[in-house]
Amino acid sequence: MILENPLAWVCVGVAVSLPLKAFLKSRALFRERSMDDVFPFLRPLDPEKLQKLFDPEEERLRPFRMSDYRYRREQRVRLDLAREYLHRMIHNAEIVQQWAGTEFIDCADFPGEYDEATMQLICEQAAMFRIAAHVVLAKIWLFGLLQNLEALHLAPIPKIAPLRRTGSVNLLEIYAHLKDSAALLAFKNYGQEFCDEMNSRM
Numbered sequence: 001m002i003l004e005n006p007l008a009w010v011c012v013g014v015a016v017s018l019p020l021k022a023f024l025k026s027r028a029l030f031r032e033r034s035m036d037d038v039f040p041f042l043r044p045l046d047p048e049k050l051q052k053l054f055d056p057e058e059e060r061l062r063p064f065r066m067s068d069y070r071y072r073r074e075q076r077v078r079l080d081l082a083r084e085y086l087h088r089m090i091h092n093a094e095i096v097q098q099w100a101g102t103e104f105i106d107c108a109d110f111p112g113e114y115d116e117a118t119m120q121l122i123c124e125q126a127a128m129f130r131i132a133a134h135v136v137l138a139k140i141w142l143f144g145l146l147q148n149l150e151a152l153h154l155a156p157i158p159k160i161a162p163l164r165r166t167g168s169v170n171l172l173e174i175y176a177h178l179k180d181s182a183a184l185l186a187f188k189n190y191g192q193e194f195c196d197e198m199n200s201r202m
Contacts, residue, residue, distance in 0.1 A: 033098040035190055041095050042201040043088040050085055053078060054164040054172060071157065076147055078160050083140050089175050090133050092202055096182045097126035103189065118185045125178040132169040139163065178202075 052058055063071050100122035107114035143158040164172050179202045187195035 032102050033095065034102060035099065035186070035194065038095055038099050039197055039201055042092050044201065045085065045088055045092075050172070053081060053085065054161050056161040059159060059161045075157050075160065076144075079140055079143055079147075079158050082160055082163055083137065083144075086133050086137055086140075086171075089171075090130050090137075093126040093129045093133075093175070093178060096178065096202070097123050097130075100126070100182070100185065103185070115185060115188050118181055118188070122178065122181045122185060125174060125181060128169065129171065129174045129178055132166050132174070133171055135166045136163050136171065139166075 062074070066074070100119045103114070104116060104119040104123075107116060107119075140163065146156070147158070164170060179199065182202060183195045183198040186198045
């Protein structure tokens with residue numbers, strides 16, 4: 001049977017524990033987030049480095065610039081870097097989703113005075129990004145596990161650029177749209193200074 005394979009048991013364990021962990025975390029976290037509760041919690045990103053990390057052309061040329069050993073090692077480092085960036089982006093998406101949800105609830109008593117459509121759009125974009133990003137994180141986890149076979153050269157060298165997309169969802173594009181929507185809502189509700197701050201911190 002397939003579950004006699006230790007790796008299969010590991011996969012089953014991860015499949016069960018991750019949703020449970022996410023659920024428990026969601027129950028414990030503070031979720032009513034005002035504008036003042038957004039900026040201190042956003043985690044910084046370097047847009048240029050992020051684009052370069054997931055750039056197909058950059059990755060295509062990398063094997064020709066170094067030895068096979070160095071290429072394998074650097075791809076593993078870049079895989080860890082992709083994981084780090086995705087964790088930051090998931091965190092930021094969760095923060096602005098909580099903020100938009102709170103703004104939506106607060107404006108219920110003032111129909112027509114606030115941009116409810118943008119608030120809803122932020123929640124939808126953030127939810128879509130977080131789901132897709134967790135799928136990619138699962139792929140990264142599997143790639144990292146397979147790299148334990150690196151000494152035998154049995155594991156394929158992980159490619160980073162394709163991880164920018166899962167199915168029809170382009171993670172970098174949807175995060176950019178989410179950032180634009182959050183900046184727009186900050187501008188409409190609080191002014192240019194908050195819009196600029198949102199753009200710089202996300």
